[in-house]
Amino acid sequence: MSLYTSTEKTGSFIVDAGISYINGDPLGSESTTGSGSHGTQDLQISISVEGSQLSVQDTVPINSTSVEVEFSLHDIPARFEAYNVTLKATHSGSKHVYTATTSLYNLPQRTDGGSMTKVDSLYGGLLVQSGSTSTSTSWSSLLPYSYYVSWDGWLELSLDNVQKFKDDGYNIIHLVPNDGLANQAFNFTELSFFLDKMDEIGLWLMYDMRWTYKNLTAVREQVELLKDRKSLLLWYTGDEPDGQSDPLNATKITYDLIKSIDAYHPVSLCLNCYNFYFEEYSSGADIILSDVYPIAVNTSWSTVYETPCNTTYGCCGCDDCEGTVEDISVRLDRFAEYQDWLGVSPKTFWGVPMAFGNETFWTRYPTAEEEVTMTMLSLNHNAKGIVMWDWPTTTELANVTGALSRVLASDEAARFILGASTxxxxxxxxxxxxxxxxxxxxxxxxxxxxxxxxxxxxxxxxxxxxxxxxxxxxxxxxxxxxxxxxxxxxxxxxxxxxxxxxxxxx
The missing domain is CATH 2.60.40 (Immunoglobulin-like)
Incomplete structure (x- = not known):
């Protein structure tokens, strides 16, 4: 898990010891002895946690992945700072020592009414503990299914809209801030009334700082203001930072700042491009959203800029796309490949299906059937959350997504999609x-x-x-x-x- 709390007794590390031809350290020829297969040899592993008495010894097979190694949290005092974790691995007949590092949060249990969200590092789903002053420490799986929601264009118009959105079946709300304000965010006095309502009815908040995430002073102010909210689910920083060519280190700088203030919630961002500095931008989030919009779009000629679109030039609204729903699954699969090539711990992916149209590159809205297909295609290719762009949408799309929400936002769907490998x-x-x-x-x-x-x-x-x-x-x-x-x-x-x-x- 991305975090543990002082009330939990055990945790687990996930060890990947797969054979790679792209990254890692050379595997000595002596490891191929026995029956001639890498898998016949075990690695002896030792895991230590800096600043604690914990030391874990175990074995994992060579060429194995997702091996869980359980450990006790008893010897790891709760604190707000992350612990540095080091794994060392050896195998018989070799003096080479393989090493890997990660971090571990064992946080104090909240007693201030604020919520907590953890990411399951094995299956990619979210687990939540609703903010409460009670002694309950149980965690619930949450499969987010919702929209990016216009604040000044819809939600702000009536406090009743919060209840309506919940009644329509959506379990989180992603508020798109108002860039027309001087602070490029919200009137926080007014917003607090809406957040009070969300706290009351159990509607989770995905808080968006797209216009201000590079302004560290503004980020600090917003995180300090909202981090103790009962309804806060996660933070959202860069909205297409790759498409905007934001500074390559911008997302990571903001990520580190947020984690230093609030380690109880994950950070997310949305990538738009097929591959434009994926490593740098994705380093600044726990959850990566992918917004591929392939419906009713010309992928070879830009109708907005009157230029061709190819692998190196032009903007057609869907980067390196074919203009079919399969563009969604191809992008998610590629993102997973990039992570594998980089040799980094896999991050969670969410999908952003298209729920708009009749503008710029897109000549119409998706049909109801296309909307469902785009959503399920994302989940079929290992997305663990859905946030459509954007609300309000057409009556046809609102009706079908409202119906689908009864399935995807249910405990039954979360039990499967978040409880097993895809x-x-x-x-x-x-x-x-x-x-x-x-x-x-x-x-x-x-x-x-x-x-x-x-x-x-x-x-x-x-x-x-x-x-x-x-x-x-x-x-x-x-x-x-x-x-x-x-x-x-x-x-x-x-x-x-x-x-x-x-x-x-x-």
Missing amino acids: TALQVSGHSKMDVAGWKVGKSMLVSILSLQTPAWSSSVTVQLPAGAKSIKQVLWGAGEWKLVNGHLEKTGGEGLETDLVVVEFE
């Missing part, structure tokens, strides 16, 4: 289908997307892990899939069809 599932009989599953215990949530616009008539089979015995529940879609010989089968379907089914296993 597994891509193979499909036969349909060339443009994207399927993923999340297996928890003896159940698996399966997300099935047809990415072609026309209806299809072929017979399709979705391969499932061994032991599937029945379809327990249909969370979204027509419910026409059948379990045949341990796999999901269906003949024919609609274009851009989305189905969410829960399968039971033996």
Whole structure:
């Protein structure tokens, strides 16, 4: 976890010892002895935490990933500063010592009514502890599903809009600040009434500092003002800093400042480009959002600037895109690849589906089917939160996302999507289908997307892990899939069809 508190007794480190041809230290030839496989050799690891008495000894197989090594928090005193953690690894027959470092937060339990949010470093989801003066220390999983919400264009117009947004099924609200004000943020006296309402009804806040995040004085003032709020979920700093060509160290400088003031909440930002200094900008956040807008856009000619768009030149509203919904999954997959190439600890990704249109590069709004597809395609490719741009939107989109919120913002969806690794599932009989599953215990949530616009008539089979015995529940879609010989089968379907089914296993 990104943080622990003084009321917790144990934690775990995650050790990745995968073979890489891109980064790391050379693996000696002696490690290939035995049966001739890297996996036959174990690494002996030692983990120490600076400033504490903790020392952990264990073994992990070479070429293994996501190995959890449990440790006791008893010997790590709670404090606001992060602890430096060092891992040293060796294997028999070699004198080489491999090293890795990370940081660990063991924070004092809050008693001031403020909230706490931790990031699950294994699966990428959020766990929250609502601000309270009670003695409850339980954590709940939260799958964010919401919109970027215009403050001065909608929410500010009525305090009742806070309740309406909650009633529509969304579990967080991302407030877009007012750059027309002198402070490029909010009238904080007025905002406090809205935040009081959010505290009251349990609507989480994603606080946006897009216009001010490079002004460290303004950042400090805002964080100090809001860090103890019961409804605060996380901070948001750079909005497309790569597209704006912000200073490369800007996001990291602000990240370090925020963490020095408030270690109880993660920091997020949104990257717009296919790859423009990904390493530098992403270093300034715990959560990276990706805003790919591929609907009704010309990806080869800029209708705004009247210039061509190619791999090195031009702006068409969707960087290095093909103009299909698959642009979303390609971008998320590439971001994951970048992290692997860099050899850094993986950060959590969220998706930003397009919910606007009839402006600049985009000639229309997405359809309801496109909106659902963009959302689920993000989740299928390991996004752990959805924040659409932007609200208010069309009645058609508001209706379909309100309906989908009843599924995605539920505890049932969070249990699967945040409680297991995302597994891509193979499909036969349909060339443009994207399927993923999340297996928890003896159940698996399966997300099935047809990415072609026309209806299809072929017979399709979705391969499932061994032991599937029945379809327990249909969370979204027509419910026409059948379990045949341990796999999901269906003949024919609609274009851009989305189905969410829960399968039971033996």
